[in-house]
Amino acid sequence: MTIQRASTTKCELCPLRRMAHFRPFTQDELAFMKNFKTGELNVEAGATIFVEKSVNLNLYTVLQGSGFRYKMLKDGRRQILNFVLPGDLVGLEGTISGEVQHSVESLSAMTLCVFDRSRLDMLFRNHPALAYDLTWIACREERLLDENLLTIGRRTAVERVAYALSVLYHRAKQVGLTPGGKMEIPLTQSHLSDALGLSLVHTNKTIRKLQRLGAIKWIGSGVQTLDAVLLARTGGWPAPAETGRPFL
Amino acid sequence: MTIQRASTTKCELCPLRRMAHFRPFTQDELAFMKNFKTGELNVEAGATIFVEKSVNLNLYTVLQGSGFRYKMLKDGRRQILNFVLPGDLVGLEGTISGEVQHSVESLSAMTLCVFDRSRLDMLFRNHPALAYDLTWIACREERLLDENLLTIGRRTAVERVAYALSVLYHRAKQVGLTPGGKMEIPLTQSHLSDALGLSLVHTNKTIRKLQRLGAIKWIGSGVQTLDAVLLARTGGWPAPAETGRPFL
DNA sequence: CGATGCCTTGAGTGAATTCAACGCTTGTGG
DNA sequence: CCACAAGCGTTGAATTCACTCAAGGCATCG
Numbered sequence: 001m002t003i004q005r006a007s008t009t010k011c012e013l014c015p016l017r018r019m020a021h022f023r024p025f026t027q028d029e030l031a032f033m034k035n036f037k038t039g040e041l042n043v044e045a046g047a048t049i050f051v052e053k054s055v056n057l058n059l060y061t062v063l064q065g066s067g068f069r070y071k072m073l074k075d076g077r078r079q080i081l082n083f084v085l086p087g088d089l090v091g092l093e094g095t096i097s098g099e100v101q102h103s104v105e106s107l108s109a110m111t112l113c114v115f116d117r118s119r120l121d122m123l124f125r126n127h128p129a130l131a132y133d134l135t136w137i138a139c140r141e142e143r144l145l146d147e148n149l150l151t152i153g154r155r156t157a158v159e160r161v162a163y164a165l166s167v168l169y170h171r172a173k174q175v176g177l178t179p180g181g182k183m184e185i186p187l188t189q190s191h192l193s194d195a196l197g198l199s200l201v202h203t204n205k206t207i208r209k210l211q212r213l214g215a216i217k218w219i220g221s222g223v224q225t226l227d228a229v230l231l232a233r234t235g236g237w238p239a240p241a242e243t244g245r246p247f248l
Numbered sequence: 249m250t251i252q253r254a255s256t257t258k259c260e261l262c263p264l265r266r267m268a269h270f271r272p273f274t275q276d277e278l279a280f281m282k283n284f285k286t287g288e289l290n291v292e293a294g295a296t297i298f299v300e301k302s303v304n305l306n307l308y309t310v311l312q313g314s315g316f317r318y319k320m321l322k323d324g325r326r327q328i329l330n331f332v333l334p335g336d337l338v339g340l341e342g343t344i345s346g347e348v349q350h351s352v353e354s355l356s357a358m359t360l361c362v363f364d365r366s367r368l369d370m371l372f373r374n375h376p377a378l379a380y381d382l383t384w385i386a387c388r389e390e391r392l393l394d395e396n397l398l399t400i401g402r403r404t405a406v407e408r409v410a411y412a413l414s415v416l417y418h419r420a421k422q423v424g425l426t427p428g429g430k431m432e433i434p435l436t437q438s439h440l441s442d443a444l445g446l447s448l449v450h451t452n453k454t455i456r457k458l459q460r461l462g463a464i465k466w467i468g469s470g471v472q473t474l475d476a477v478l479l480a481r482t483g484g485w486p487a488p489a490e491t492g493r494p495f496l
Numbered sequence: 497c498g499a500t501g502c503c504t505t506g507a508g509t510g511a512a513t514t515c516a517a518c519g520c521t522t523g524t525g526g
Numbered sequence: 527c528c529a530c531a532a533g534c535g536t537t538g539a540a541t542t543c544a545c546t547c548a549a550g551g552c553a554t555c556g
Binding site: 069071073074077078079081092093096097101102121124125128129131132134135136138139141142143145146147148149150152153154155194196197236 | 321380393396400
C-alpha cells in the first residue's frame with residue numbers, strides 16, 4: 001500500500017475524464033480539483049483499503065482497478081454491499097461522520113485519487129456544482145443499493161446471479177472494463193456468493209446452470225458474457241439508461 | 249391526498265426542530281427554508297405518495313406519521329427497502345434524476361413538507377451548510393441500507409426480525425414515536441416480512457418465537473418492546489450513537 | 497512436489513416456503 | 527341489528543430451495 005504525494009496522473013489528463021460516460025468539468029472546477037487531490041493511493045490485489053468501525057477521513061475516487069465494499073458479522077459471515085469500479089467515490093461516509101461502517105477491499109491492483117478532507121468545506125462553499133455532484137453520486141449509490149436489496153430479498157438464486165452479472169457487466173462496460181465481452185474484474189465465486197447472500201456451493205451450481213443455458217462462461221478471474229440479453233432477462237433486469245454521470 | 253398551499257406548520261415553530269435529536273438552524277437557514285417550503289402534503293394511511301418509474305420532482309420531509317419505501321418485481325414480489333419516519337427526507341432521487349426508482353407508501357396518516365424543486369440550486373449556491381446536510385442525509389440513508397443488506401443477506405430469520413425491530417424501535421424512539429415502549433407505527437406482519445425478505449408465514453412463526461422469549465409483544469398496529477437489550481442481542485445489533493443529526 | 501486457493505460435484509440435511517385452513521376483529525350493506 | 531366479506535394473525539403439514547458436509551480435480555506457487 002503506497003501513497004504517492006506527487007500524483008502521477010494530472011487531473012487535466014485524467015483518463016476517466018476523457019470517457020464519454022462522465023460529465024466534463026469547467027476550467028474553474030478543474031483548478032479546484034487539482035488542489036483538492038493530494039495524491040494517489042496504490043494498492044495491490046486483495047488489499048484492505050479501510051475497515052469497518054475505524055476512523056477514516058479520506059475521500060477517494062477510483063482511478064483504476066476494482067474492489068468491493070462489505071460488512072461482516074462477528075462470526076465471520078460476510079456481505080458484499082456493492083462493487084466499486086473506476087469513477088466510483090469511496091469513503092464519503094467516513095469523510096462526513098468520521099467513522100466508516102463498512103470495509104473496502106481491492107479485487108485487482110487499484111489506483112485511487114486521494115482528496116484533502118479539510119478542503120471539503122471549500123468545495124461546498126465555492127463550488128456548488130461539485131457539491132451537487134456529490135449529492136448526485138450519493139443518490140446513485142443509494143439506487144444501486146435499493147436494487148441489490150430487492151435482489152437479495154426477493155429474487156431466486158438463478159435470478160440473483162443473472163441479475164448481478166448483468167449489472168456488473170453493464171457497469172464495467174461503461175468504464176471500459178469489458179474488452180471482448182470479458183469482464184476484467186477478478187471475481188471469485190466466493191465474492192459473488194457473498195454479494196448475493198448465497199452459499200458458495202449453491203452459487204457454483206447456479207453459475208453452472210447459467211453456463212449450460214449459454215448465457216455466460218466462467219473463466220478464472222473474470223466472467224465472459226455470452227448472451228447479455230438472455231442474462232438480463234433471466235435476472236429480470238430492465239437495462240437502464242445512465243449518461244452524463246458526474247464524478248470527482 | 250391533499251396539498252395545502254398555506255402551510256399550517258411554520259418552519260420557525262417546526263415540531264421536529266424543537267427535538268433535541270436534530271441540529272438547530274441558523275436564522276439565515278431558517279429564512280431560506282421558509283421560502284423553500286411551498287406547502288404541506290397530507291395523506292391518509294395506506295396512501296401511495298409516489299410510484300416507481302414515475303417522474304416525481306418533489307422533495308419532501310416527513311413531518312408526521314410513518315411510511316415505507318419499496319420496490320416490486322413484475323410478478324408482485326415486494327421488497328421494502330426502508331421505513332420513513334418523521335424527519336426523514338423523501339424523494340431526493342427524483343429531484344435529482346427526474347425519475348424515481350422506488351415507491352413510497354404511508355403506514356399511518358402522514359404530513360409531509362413539500363419543497364420547491366426549482367430553488368434547490370439556490371440551496372446549493374447560497375447555503376453550503378444545507379447542501380452539506382443534504383449529503384449527510386444521503387449518507388445516512390446509505391448506511392441504513394448497508395445494514396439492511398447485511399441483515400437480509402446474511403442473518404437468520406430470528407436475527408432478522410430481532411434486528412429489524414431493534415433498529416425500528418431505536419429510530420422511532422429518537423423522534424418520540426414510542427410512548428410507553430410501544431411503537432406508534434402501524435406495521436403488519438406482512439410489511440415486516442417484505443422488509444426482511446421472508447415469507448409471511450415464517451415471519452409470523454419467528455415473531456411468536458421472540459414473543460415466547462419475552463423480547464416483544466405483537467399488538468395489532470404496533471409492537472411492544474419488552475426487553476430491548478435481549479432483542480438487540482438476539483439480532484446481533486450493536487446500538488449506535490447518533491446525535492445532532494441534520495434535516496431539511 | 498507438497499501446499500494452497502479456487503472450482504466442482506454428490507449426498508444428506510435443514511431452514512424457510514407454499515398450501516391449506518381457521519379464528520378474530522372490523523366494517524359495511526341489507 | 528344481523529350477515530357477510532375482508533384483512534390480519536395463527537397454526538399444522540408437506541414441500542422445496544438452498545445449506546452444510548465431504549471429497550476430489552486442477553491449476554499456481556514457493
